[in-house]
Amino acid sequence: MADDRTLPPVLRRMWGREPASRRGPRPRLDLAAITDAAIEIADAEGLAGVSMASVAGQVGVAATALYRYVGSKDELLIAMTDAVVPDPPEPDGLPWRDYLALWCRAQRDAVLEHTWLLSVDRLAPPLGPRRLLWLDRALASLDGTGLHDGEKVNVATALAGYALTDAAIVHGVGGGDAHTETAAISGAADYGDMLAELLDPATYPALSAAMRSGAMQGAEGWVDDGDFVFGLDLLLDGVEALVERRRRTAQAGVDDSLTVPEDPKTM
The missing domain is CATH 1.10.357.10 (Tetracycline Repressor, domain 2)
Structure with a gap:
């Protein structure tokens, strides 16, 4: 099995494998909130409207605050293209x-x-x-x-x-x-x-x-x-x-x- 430490940080967060910090106040943001905001912008304005600055504005923080959760727009896209997908249909005995x-x-x-x-x-x-x-x-x-x-x-x-x-x-x-x-x-x-x-x-x-x-x-x-x-x-x-x-x-x-x-x- 691959060592979690070899995975990109955004994937560790998507899979819930990032160790929880026990110090300091609880963060007001998480990856899901950031991703939801980015998807909302993309749905309204297209992918061109999505930037670290526009997403930060949507969630009400400085753009630098996002980098704790996503290291780049490319990482944000990885999270977006996964989060936007609905649950698959269940087989329910279908051929x-x-x-x-x-x-x-x-x-x-x-x-x-x-x-x-x-x-x-x-x-x-x-x-x-x-x-x-x-x-x-x-x-x-x-x-x-x-x-x-x-x-x-x-x-x-x-x-x-x-x-x-x-x-x-x-x-x-x-x-x-x-x-x-x-x-x-x-x-x-x-x-x-x-x-x-x-x-x-x-x-x-x-x-x-x-x-x-x-x-x-x-x-x-x-x-x-x-x-x-x-x-x-x-x-x-x-x-x-x-x-x-x-x-x-x-x-x-x-x-x-x-x-x-x-x-x-x-x-």
């Missing part, structure tokens, strides 16, 4: 496919509720207690499928990546932020019309033909759910095929397992 569909949708919806998450430059692999709870529940749902642990992590990573990507598309096609290049796009149909004007059929023959045929006219599912379900079903069909392949290879006594991924990106 693995039904549960993972619910799990993936809940991740997508959480990002759409706090779209500043899309502005985080690098969403690190999960290290906080809440995001790791999501990973735990996904792995637990796959118990009994015959998948190896590395394959289970790969499944969770693929679904989490899909949830994040779909949230980015919905946010962008739905209008996004007014100052972005997507401001002129109010839906999938507008996006298709724009591409039809931009694309040179000689360079993009297949894509140009699809856009000119009106393929995006019926793709409002980017906003109302249809395309999300389509893509999710494709992924889960692949997982189901893998589960069946593992069942057959187990019966044949063959091990063709995958390796554990190095960089899971689950919420």
